[in-house]
Amino acid sequence: MTIYAEMAAHLNAALDALETSGLLPAGLDRGPITLEPPRDASHGDMATNAAMVLTKGAGKPPRVLAEALAAELGALAAVARVDIAGPGFINLTLNDDAWRGELRQIQALGDDYGRSNMGGGMTVNVEYVSANPTGPMHMGHCRGAVVGDALAQMLEYSGHRVVREYYVNDAGGQVDVLARSVHLRYCEALGMDVGEIPEGLYPGDYLVPVGAALAAEFGDRFVGEGEGAWLALFRTRAVAAMLDRIRADLALLGIHHDLFTSEAEIQADGLPTAAECWLRAHDLVYDGVLDAPKGEVSEDWEPVELPLFRSSQFGDDQDRPIKKSDGSWTYFGADLAYHHEKAKRADALIDIWGADHAGTVKRIKAAVAALTGGKTRFDVKLVQMVRLLRDGEPVKMSKRSGNFVTLADVVGEVGKDVVRFTMLTRKADAQMDFDFARVVEATKDNPVFYVNYAHARAASMARRAAEAGVDYAAGDHGAIDLSHLDTIDLGLARIAATFPRMVESAATAREPHRIAFYLNDLAAAFHGWYNLGNDDPSRRVVQAENAEQTMAKLFLTSAIGQILRNGLHLMGVEPVDEMR
């Protein structure tokens, strides 16, 4: 058990004791009680608000409760001192041995230090990327991809069963456009002069090989034929080719989905129809006419009766159509059926969307709440825009010419790990800049570098020690005497020990960026600790003439390296052992 979990259990036992003694009534809600490191380290190692939170239910002043609790907690072996401060905080200071023990705990648990069963095996479906299968991945998709993947990783680590899902929008008009664009490339591959790609079709070169493959397979059978002869076939082939391409692009980032769900199949299976039936039966879908658009009225707008979902009952501006006037499903109509389907096979749903879809959050949340009876937690995580810069100047992008910055280009230029880490250095709902020059800078204001450097430094110290004749790897780690680590050294253990609770809170809040910030803090503490040896040689890690102390310091160093690795792993970033 990690030390925070252990102390939380002690706190609970202390509260039980207070109930037994009659000071606390039984059955008070302990949910709001926290046990966390105080902001100000001079207040001790851990602080609890228990006395203040329970004062109302107990009908006793916080001071009285605090004193009783302090008496219980002060009796624990791990606790060096207890203080009651401010309006009723109970501050605990643990003795050094407790922190030495936690270091052993880190070493013993290794890659699993920080892993928990918080989720209790609950199944969480994370849908992310879901880019239209009409071309390669570009930078606009990148942030959501990384955030979704890190989130999935975190949830798994916290005891959830995670399904990583990609929703393939292969049923709309855009895939017909794709098929026509491919047909043109197909004709081109057969030697026809197709000239400029017409406005409204996808102009990108990436469709050239798709057309060529179809030409090789089918010869000139579909030249000069009407769409009826080839559209469906070309659509299927083109989508498959684009998905292969997308999978390959995602693989460059180390991202692999468990499940690709086809919108066309959702529709073919009749799921939207079933959902519509159910919603009509509950008076949440009705036939009605939309209001005219506000602002300038377009000339081809005319009132038409459509099946509408009552999203305005859930705070949306207006009710939303689930079918078009030609009888086909709108994106929303299919999407709500898709979410209903997902909710049947998961306990909680998470969607990662680009901020440009913010306007559609209310309707889908409303639909999911209605279809699941509000029983399924459903979070839509909006990921804000990324501005691409090069040396501070915005990178020009022209979508019209098909000349966008692809994900493959970016990963090729700066590397997978830099992209992944950088995308997590801002909380998802804040806009961010991605500057090609800055993300590869080897300075401390670049957290990618800074954290990696800390890990490399940890690894290099073991190498240095071996050169000096102290072989850490070959030593008996259980026999290392940690009394050589003093309070200053153990300051690192204090920070390291907060890793498990940080992971849990980040998973609960669905905020993977917290990992990146935590690692940056830990790296800073570690670099600072290392540099103490520059002013005071007796604080150096590697001291050939003092093998015992060196082993103890390496034990600490290696524990910090372990935490850095565990955190980087959650972010999908490879730790490096050496800086070059």
Place this chain on the structure above:
RNA sequence: GGCCCCGUAGCUCAGCUGGAUAGAGCAUCGGAUUUCUAAUCCGAUGGUCGCAGGUUCGAACCCUGCCGGGGUCACCA
């Protein structure tokens, strides 16, 4: 105009779902290099948490109303 996100030090941003004296990096100023890789570290300066109310033991965080920046307002996807 409606909705969504943001507004915290000169700049870029954190702030652990309401806790104690609001924190980092950059920039500025002052220190530490015959290095356990100084690609680093230590110290100082710097804040009316956009504004005004409200909720309570306690608010940067929750509620209301304004102000400013961005996004979005299709039978598209």
